[in-house]
Amino acid sequence: xxxxxxMTGFGAGLAVAVAxxxxxxxxxxxxxxxxxxxxxxxxSAALGEVRSAFTAxxxxxxxxxxxxxxxxxxxxVNRMIGNDAPAIFQFSVGEQLKExxxxxxVGDVQQVAxxxxxxxxxPPLIARIAKEDGKYIAAPLNIHGENWMFYNTAVLEKAGVxxxxxxxxxxEAAGRLKAAGVTPIALGGQPWQERVLFNTVLLGVGGREHYxxxxxxxxxxxxxxxxxxxxxxxxxxxxxxxxxxxxGRRWNEATAMLMRGDAAFQFTGDWAKGELVAAxxxxxxxxxxxxxxxxxxxxxxxxxxxxxxxxSDPQVKAAQKLMAEVIMDPQVQIAFNRxxxxxxxxxxxxDPGFDSCAKLAIATIKDPATHLVSTGLFxxxxxxxxxxxxxxxxxxxxxxxxxxxxxxxxxxxxxxxx
Amino acid sequence: xxxxxxxxxxxxMAEGGAPAVRPRWRLAPMTAARIAxxxxxxxxxxxxxxxxxxxxxxxxxxxxxxxxxxxxxxxxYRRLFAxxxxxxxxxxxxxxxxxxxxxxxxxxxxxxxxxxxGVRAEGFFRTVFxxxxxxxxxxxxxxxxxxxxxxxxxxxxxxxxxxEGFVFNWxxxxxxxxxxxxxxxxxxxxxxxxxxFLAGLRGVDPNVWKAARIDGIPTWxxxxxxxxxxxxxxxxTVFVLLSALVMKSFDLVVALTGGGPGFASDLPARxxxxxxxxxxxxxxxxxxxxMMLCTVVxxxxxxxxxxxxKSRGAR
Numbered sequence: 001x002x003x004x005x006x007m008t009g010f011g012a013g014l015a016v017a018v019a020x021x022x023x024x025x026x027x028x029x030x031x032x033x034x035x036x037x038x039x040x041x042x043x044s045a046a047l048g049e050v051r052s053a054f055t056a057x058x059x060x061x062x063x064x065x066x067x068x069x070x071x072x073x074x075x076x077v078n079r080m081i082g083n084d085a086p087a088i089f090q091f092s093v094g095e096q097l098k099e100x101x102x103x104x105x106v107g108d109v110q111q112v113a114x115x116x117x118x119x120x121x122x123p124p125l126i127a128r129i130a131k132e133d134g135k136y137i138a139a140p141l142n143i144h145g146e147n148w149m150f151y152n153t154a155v156l157e158k159a160g161v162x163x164x165x166x167x168x169x170x171x172e173a174a175g176r177l178k179a180a181g182v183t184p185i186a187l188g189g190q191p192w193q194e195r196v197l198f199n200t201v202l203l204g205v206g207g208r209e210h211y212x213x214x215x216x217x218x219x220x221x222x223x224x225x226x227x228x229x230x231x232x233x234x235x236x237x238x239x240x241x242x243x244x245x246x247x248g249r250r251w252n253e254a255t256a257m258l259m260r261g262d263a264a265f266q267f268t269g270d271w272a273k274g275e276l277v278a279a280x281x282x283x284x285x286x287x288x289x290x291x292x293x294x295x296x297x298x299x300x301x302x303x304x305x306x307x308x309x310x311x312s313d314p315q316v317k318a319a320q321k322l323m324a325e326v327i328m329d330p331q332v333q334i335a336f337n338r339x340x341x342x343x344x345x346x347x348x349x350x351d352p353g354f355d356s357c358a359k360l361a362i363a364t365i366k367d368p369a370t371h372l373v374s375t376g377l378f379x380x381x382x383x384x385x386x387x388x389x390x391x392x393x394x395x396x397x398x399x400x401x402x403x404x405x406x407x408x409x410x411x412x413x414x415x416x417x418x
Numbered sequence: 419x420x421x422x423x424x425x426x427x428x429x430x431m432a433e434g435g436a437p438a439v440r441p442r443w444r445l446a447p448m449t450a451a452r453i454a455x456x457x458x459x460x461x462x463x464x465x466x467x468x469x470x471x472x473x474x475x476x477x478x479x480x481x482x483x484x485x486x487x488x489x490x491x492x493x494x495y496r497r498l499f500a501x502x503x504x505x506x507x508x509x510x511x512x513x514x515x516x517x518x519x520x521x522x523x524x525x526x527x528x529x530x531x532x533x534x535x536g537v538r539a540e541g542f543f544r545t546v547f548x549x550x551x552x553x554x555x556x557x558x559x560x561x562x563x564x565x566x567x568x569x570x571x572x573x574x575x576x577x578x579x580x581x582e583g584f585v586f587n588w589x590x591x592x593x594x595x596x597x598x599x600x601x602x603x604x605x606x607x608x609x610x611x612x613x614x615f616l617a618g619l620r621g622v623d624p625n626v627w628k629a630a631r632i633d634g635i636p637t638w639x640x641x642x643x644x645x646x647x648x649x650x651x652x653x654x655t656v657f658v659l660l661s662a663l664v665m666k667s668f669d670l671v672v673a674l675t676g677g678g679p680g681f682a683s684d685l686p687a688r689x690x691x692x693x694x695x696x697x698x699x700x701x702x703x704x705x706x707x708x709m710m711l712c713t714v715v716x717x718x719x720x721x722x723x724x725x726x727x728k729s730r731g732a733r
Contacts, residue, residue, distance in 0.1 A: 074695045081484065096698055099483050189590075190676060245569030247590040247679035383482065386697035390503055390681060397592050397680035416500060 031060040032319035034306075035079075036090035037072035039065045042274040046339035050141070053332045059322050080105040085309025087316045088323050093129045093138050093305045095381045101132040107308040107317070108135035109324040116328050121346045125371045126303055138305040139327040142342035145361050146269045146300040146374050147200045149292040150255070153285070155182055155264045166293045167204050167234050170265075174241040177264045185238060186254040186263035189247035191393035193254075197238070197267045198392045199300060199375060200292045202231040208298040208372060215375050218384070218418060223411045232395070232403035232410075239399055247397070258287060267292055269302065273341035273357060283341075284356035291364065299364050302374040303345065387417035470711065477704035485700060494705040504706065507684040510596045511713070514685065515664040517600035518607075522660055523653070525604060526611025531641060533612070534619040544616075548609040555606065559673025562602035563589070566674075592682035595675050599667070599683060602674055607663065611656050618652035619645065654725050658718070665714055686710050 038047045044065075051061050064086060066072040076089040077100065085105060091097050100106050113119070113136040119127055122140065130138045151163060156173075159180045164170035174184035187193065203211045206227035213222035222228070243263070255275045257263040266272065273283045281287055291297070306327060308320040326332055333344035334351045343354070343361045350362060364370050375385045391413035395406040477495070480488045498504050529547055533540050550558065565571045568587035576584040588594035622645055630640045668687040671677055677684040677692075686706060694703035 070696045096483055103484060189679060243569065244587060244590055245567055248676050382698045393680040397682065416497065
């Protein structure tokens with residue numbers, strides 16, 4: 001298998017060399033294995049944009065798709081420990097990647113980053129998190145936002161409800177929608193989805209400074225504050241606006257409810273736009289989008305990135321370098337993100353072809369003060385973020401729990417896991 | 419290395435450990451057998467016992483993403499026992515295990531007797547009961563997830579028939595979801611139990627039945643007093659097989675409820691996998707895995723010991 005691939009590469013290289021009449025060094029195939037978890041239709045189409053750019057510049061892409069982010073991350077880690085690190089692998093930037101890098105499993109692409117001036121074009125928060133020991137260990141590809149509110153415009157119109165700007169307004173609107181026989185919130189009842197909803201409420205009620213203190217510093221005073229209590233009581237009030245079938249539901253099934261008009265709102269990340277586009281709906285029309293009600297403008301970011309296995313093979317190194325360049329290429333970022341539903345990680349990229357939601361996102365993150373971290377990704381370790389998911393999910397699914405109990409459960413859980 | 423090996427040794431030790439250590443080393447003719455057993459013994463020692471030891475060692479360390487040998491004593495166990503989720507998982511294991519084993523055994527035995535009594539179209543029923551077994555737990559979980567879904571499953575279907583007040587929403591009730599696991603599990607495994615019991619029943623000497631008939635003993639008394647005690651080894655086999663399935667129940671809960679709502683239907687195997695693979699809590703996960711092993715030993719150990727001694731004595 002590998003031999004035949006080398007032979008093909010060699011043959012191709014030879015053919016090019018003969019045709020061009022020179023011993024083209026660039027024509028030797030830069031073969032790299034790429035491990036990733038983008039296996040669904042829309043995701044795979046989006047990744048196809050990166051792949052074709054990579055191939056067009058002389059790289060050879062050996063695809064290793066593994067369904068499920070957790071599975072793919074585990075596979076990458078296992079292979080690194082087994083001394084067979086994949087050349088290029090999708091990973092979430094954050095504590096886990098830094099730990100791997102600290103153990104010497106991850107190569108850096110500082111050379112490419114310095115040449116491409118990544119420090120200047122990346123949002124400072126992302127630049128900081130993509131580096132270990134001052135060197136870039138990941139090439140970030142896109143930014144997903146988690147604090148979105150999608151709504152079915154026809155359903156809102158029929159019920160005579162305006163798009164709410166604050167959480168009290170939302171609760172009032174949800175009550176009217178429920179009375180009209182519509183499910184106010186389409187929620188996928190899985191811990192991570194419940195956490196996305198909670199974090200959205202926390203940001204909306206407490207404001208971005210409070211959010212940053214809770215998740216950025218795991219500040220105990222902030223966790224014990226009144227703002228936290230208010231977040232929990234608002235969150236508790238939402239329990240009544242979710243239909244019975246919510247537990248266990250997948251996020252895309254919830255988006256389908258929204259598209260069918262069975263539900264009025266969905267609070268989830270902008271990956272939902274991928275579903276809309278696949279169903280032939282232009283985001284911002286039949287299904288509208290707004291940042292969820294909040295005191296001040298903020299964007300809870302989740303970043304997809306690719307990292308590079310440590311290697312001494314110059315050919316693999318060349319392929320890694322090429323991949324880093326391709327990922328940060330503005331045109332690739334535009335093509336990729338239009339299909340993925342996210343926005344480019346480069347702040348200097350704008351494109352008239354983006355939908356209205358993406359434009360709103362790009363406009364929002366112009367101000368670095370709006371940048372917040374998703375607890376699913378970075379800022380907190382995966383042990384803490386998992387424990388937070390447990391606590392929020394336990395609270396959400398125990399209707400008898402009071403907001404006070406929720407708050408102390410949250411504080412205790414974080415304390416035990418850190 | 420992965421979760422699978424960590425939960426597997428527990429079961430394999432219970433099933434296959436005993437015969438492997440039994441050869442009589444002193445006998446010369448056994449030399450050939452002894453040599454033949456070496457690969458199996460090496461595999462058993464390395465893959466099962468060494469991994470058990472390794473898991474235990476890891477559970478004493480601070481390991482998070484990667485195994486590090488920074489020993490912290492029983493700190494991970496302290497964290498484990500402080501975790502509400504772990505106790506929910508253990509409690510669920512007890513509920514699910516009891517219901518699943520009892521349900522499969524009783525229903526499987528009843529079906530086997532029914533078929534043994536000469537039901538018409540025996541082949542048809544046998545196939546029907548065995549069919550679910552051909553499906554993986556993942557498929558079973560998905561099918562039952564749809565059937566139990568209150569919005570478009572059984573509840574909805576019955577309501578459409580006119581019973582508006584019908585409620586069957588266990589899968590979304592945190593205190594009931596665990597019972598749906600037993601329902602789906604029994605549905606799938608009952609065929610296997612039936613087949614084993616049927617084989618046992620067919621193996622009963624026809625003379626026993628003839629003698630019973632001559633003595634005028636009612637059929638049900640023959641089953642309760644004569645046949646059932648004779649099938650003791652079959653019951654033992656069924657119990658061990660089902661216990662193994664319960665301990666490693668992972669795919670069914672993932673597909674059926676995802677451990678939810680919240681973590682209300684979580685099981686230890688899922689807890690361990692989740693902490694090792696998704697949360698990078700290798701030490702905590704290893705502690706959980708080791709506690710699972712202890713549970714198996716505590717539950718099956720005495721039973722296994724007794725049964726083996728009994729069968730030896732009988733010989």
